Amino acid sequence: MKTWGKIRAKEFFSSESVSDAVTPIIGSLLMLIVLVVLASVTAISFSNIANEGKSTQPLMARISLESCEGGLSSTNFSEINDEETANFQKNRIVLLHKGGDSLPLDTISIKISGDGNAYQGIVTGGGHLLYGDTQVIYENLGSKEKNNTYANQNDALLKDGFWSVGERLTLHGRDRWKSDISTVKVSVNGDSDTSNNYGFKAGSEITLKVIDIKSSNVIAEQKVIVKHAVS
Incomplete structure (x- = not known):
């Protein structure tokens, strides 16, 4: 009985350890995706501003x-x-x-x-x-x-x-x-x-x-x- 109890306890311990390891990875991936999206939006915004500035320049x-x-x-x-x-x-x-x-x-x-x-x-x-x-x-x-x-x-x-x-x-x-x-x-x-x-x-x-x-x-x-x- 003691042996079975030790095995069950060990299994539960291993399961929790895997979950704890995966969570930071998922968080990092989500942050990376957010950063990529923000970078893309910023690049588009700067591009539009640059084009608008160029189009409104007076002819010379x-x-x-x-x-x-x-x-x-x-x-x-x-x-x-x-x-x-x-x-x-x-x-x-x-x-x-x-x-x-x-x-x-x-x-x-x-x-x-x-x-x-x-x-x-x-x-x-x-x-x-x-x-x-x-x-x-x-x-x-x-x-x-x-x-x-x-x-x-x-x-x-x-x-x-x-x-x-x-x-x-x-x-x-x-x-x-x-x-x-x-x-x-x-x-x-x-x-x-x-x-x-x-x-x-x-x-x-x-x-x-x-x-x-x-x-x-x-x-x-x-x-x-x-x-x-x-x-």
Whole structure:
């Protein structure tokens, strides 16, 4: 009887020892799993923060105003190509991307301001020219609601939708598609009821800004004297 009792006691003792040994191992495994999960969550969080920071960085680029020619438009054809006047289509600005980010055409706008003029009304129906403080806004640089001349002159940019280093952007006084449906907006002395064409006085100074629409950041700003357009 004593022998059986010793065997039973020994068996019970062994069972408890195994249980005590397994418990710490399971605890360690659970802690390891928790640490792995926490590490993964932290890594994802930092990745998202990094991506968000990258996506919200303002665009930066060096834009050079390579040439600017023009003149006020006139309804008197005898005055065309005198010291101040030129047809709207003779007003031409060429910009060169010299370095920095490639600029997406659909999120970049251009604002030009200076002493100029625009047409108001219908050419064959009693329209007239407005003169004074002229503001021109290209709501985006894509081909949407602009005429074929704009598309042809800027074919290289429009192919991939980006204004990249080494590429030139050409603007001229008749880039709009229609007077009432256009992404080129023109106002004179605050009056925006125009045909959205424009001319700037030869010999006067204009200011041109390239703007990131999303951040409202001015990417580039330049002032230049308008040279008289060559006939």
